[in-house]
Amino acid sequence: xxxxxxxxxxxxxxxxxxxxxxxxxxxxxxxxxxxxxxxxxxxxxxxxxxxxxxxxxxxxxxxxxxxxxxxxxxxxxxxxxxxxxxxxxxxxxxxxxxxxxxxxxxxxxxxxxxxxxxxxxxxxxxxxxxxxxxxxxxxxxxxxxxxxxxxxxxxxxxxxxxxxxxxxxxxxxxx
Amino acid sequence: xxxxxxxxxxxxxxxxxxxxxxxxxxxxxxxxxxxxxxxxxxxxxxxxxxxxxxxxxxxxxxxxxxxxxxxxxxxxxxxxxxxxxxxxxxxxxxxxxxxxxxxxxxxxxxxxxxxxxxxxxxx
Amino acid sequence: xxxxxxxxxxxxxxxxxxxxxxxxxxxxxxxxxxxxxxxxxxxxxxxxxxxxxxxxxxxxxxxxxxxxxxxxxxxxxxxxxxxxxxxxxxxxxxxxxxxxxxxxxxxxxxxxxxxxxxxxxxxxxxxxxxxxxxxxxxxx
Numbered sequence: 330x331x332x333x334x335x336x337x338x339x340x341x342x343x344x345x346x347x348x349x350x351x352x353x354x355x356x357x358x359x360x361x362x363x364x365x366x367x368x369x370x371x372x373x374x375x376x377x378x379x380x381x382x383x384x385x386x387x388x389x390x391x392x393x394x395x396x397x398x399x400x401x402x403x404x405x406x407x408x409x410x411x412x413x414x415x416x417x418x419x420x421x422x423x424x425x426x427x428x429x430x431x432x433x434x435x436x437x438x439x440x441x442x443x444x445x446x447x448x449x450x451x452x453x454x455x456x457x458x459x460x461x462x463x464x465x466x467x468x469x470x471x472x473x474x475x476x477x478x479x480x481x482x483x484x485x486x487x488x489x490x491x492x493x494x495x496x497x498x499x500x501x502x503x504x
Numbered sequence: 505x506x507x508x509x510x511x512x513x514x515x516x517x518x519x520x521x522x523x524x525x526x527x528x529x530x531x532x533x534x535x536x537x538x539x540x541x542x543x544x545x546x547x548x549x550x551x552x553x554x555x556x557x558x559x560x561x562x563x564x565x566x567x568x569x570x571x572x573x574x575x576x577x578x579x580x581x582x583x584x585x586x587x588x589x590x591x592x593x594x595x596x597x598x599x600x601x602x603x604x605x606x607x608x609x610x611x612x613x614x615x616x617x618x619x620x621x622x623x624x625x626x627x
Numbered sequence: 628x629x630x631x632x633x634x635x636x637x638x639x640x641x642x643x644x645x646x647x648x649x650x651x652x653x654x655x656x657x658x659x660x661x662x663x664x665x666x667x668x669x670x671x672x673x674x675x676x677x678x679x680x681x682x683x684x685x686x687x688x689x690x691x692x693x694x695x696x697x698x699x700x701x702x703x704x705x706x707x708x709x710x711x712x713x714x715x716x717x718x719x720x721x722x723x724x725x726x727x728x729x730x731x732x733x734x735x736x737x738x739x740x741x742x743x744x745x746x747x748x749x750x751x752x753x754x755x756x757x758x759x760x761x762x763x764x765x766x767x
Contacts, residue, residue, distance in 0.1 A: 336719045340706055347702040350695060393712075393720040399580070463584055470591045474598055481602065566658065590663055597759050604763055 332390045334378060335403045338371045338413070339455045346447035350440035357436060361428050364443050368424060368450060372417040375454070379410040389460065397461065404460035412457045420450045442482055449475040514555035522548035535606070535613045539599050546592045550585045557581030637679045644672040652749035656738045662745040666752025673757050682764060691765070694758045701751020708744050 345367040353360050382388065388405040391397065424446070431439055449472060456468035509516060525548060528541030557578035565579035603613060610618050645668075651658075652665030677685045712721030723729060727739040736742065 333713060333719050340709065340719070344703060344706045347699040351699050390718075392718070393722070394718060394724050463587075467587055467591065470595070474594060477598060477602075481605070564659070586661075586663065593667075601759070601763055 334374055335390060335405055335458050336392055338374050339451050341367055342371055342447050342451035342454065346444045346451065349443040349447070353436050353440035358428070360443065364447060365421065365424050367447070368417055368421040371454065372414060372421055375410050375413040375417055378405050379407065379414055382407045382410050401464050402460040403458050405458065409457050413454045416453050417450060445475045445478045449479065515552060518548045518552035518555065521551065533615045535603050535615060539596060539603065543592070543596060550588055553581050553585050633679055637675060641672055641676060645669055648672065652745060653735065653742070655745040656741045662748025663752055666749040667756065669749070670753040670756030674760055677760065689757060691761050694754045694761065697754040698751060698758050701747050701754065704747035705744060708740055708747065711740065
């Protein structure tokens with residue numbers, strides 16, 4: 330059962346990301362609290378994984394029972410769990426000050442903005458823990474897409490242009 | 505050496521399509537044509553990947569119960585390319601949303617005119 | 628006159644396009660296609676409806692809020708099907724090891740949870756295509 334913890338980090342963040350726009354209209358402070366709790370729980374889970382990797386050694390989980398190369402693999406080493414811990418802690422600290430800045434935003438926009446932030450965190454955590462090149466590519470694309478969405482969400486005129494520039498240059502580099 | 509190159513003709517065609525897409529992105533100043541060029545480049549990459557998993561003389565990888573010794577094409581690159589196509593579609597959707605937003609704010613989708621407007625504003 | 632022809636032929640063709648899309652979704656484990664391709668076919672049929680009959684008539688049938696709700700619901704469906712394996716004691720997203728009967732290969736209801744996941748993916752993709760078009764076309 331402990332083998333499922335790396336996958337559960339990514340899946341919990343993903344589920345919370347898509348629950349946010351459904352409940353945002355009536356329970357706005359509650360949605361902020363649940364998103365914060367999800368990222369904090371991901372940070373605690375990665376701390377548990379870091380302790381396990383430091384004491385017992387690296388852990389390689391085959392997701393869904395399919396061995397590599399037919400299935401995807403997750404590697405928990407001291408380095409990867411440490412990076413996941415740092416990333417989720419920073420996002421949890423940043424999300425504390427979000428409600429005060431977004432006081433005058435309409436509820437629909439706040440809902441999809443929270444989706445993008447939680448998707449970014451899930452993709453960064455998944456990219457660090459993945460052990461095969463294909464999953465690194467998929468999570469990298471999710472990171473790129475959600476970060477472009479976050480940048481373009483502000484109302485200033487330069488925001489859309491920055492997003493456009495990043496899209497074209499980033500795509501020429503990747504392809 | 506040329507015979508070996510022509511024996512692997514799918515890779516050659518994929519490189520050609522990639523070159524066509526790259527030229528489209530670099531030579532037009534209209535933003536919509538750049539998005540189309542990027543889509544053509546992605547198609548070339550997917551063609552390269554799927555052709556790498558091809559087995560000459562193999563059938564599509566759907567199991568045939570009457571003939572257990574059938575030679576099948578490798579299905580793994582096709583599954584990976586399916587996810588790649590999904591990623592490509594969502595990236596295209598994001599690019600088109602950005603183009604619509606740029607059109608609303610600048611009034612044009614020509615990259616040279618947008619640069620001129622922005623340089624006039626910043627001065 | 629061309630308006631009338633396009634309108635009549637689209638009204639005749641749309642149910643068959645959607646039926647074909649649902650067929651591709653449901654036979655994802657038996658023939659090429661699956662969740663993403665079938666979902667795109669159904670979504671593109673709705674886009675055709677918008678192009679021929681106008682945005683308002685499609686907004687009356689499928690409101691913007693409904694397509695956003697279905698879009699979030701599709702992802703939650705996928706994650707919930709993954710949790711079935713976890714609840715039965717084995718790992719996440721487990722199909723055969725969780726004790727789900729695989730059936731006979733070649734029939735429609737074989738291969739366990741793959742049909743359920745494919746259905747969720749198809750619904751999500753169709754509603755996402757429609758939501759994206761609404762976001763692009765609607766002027767605030």
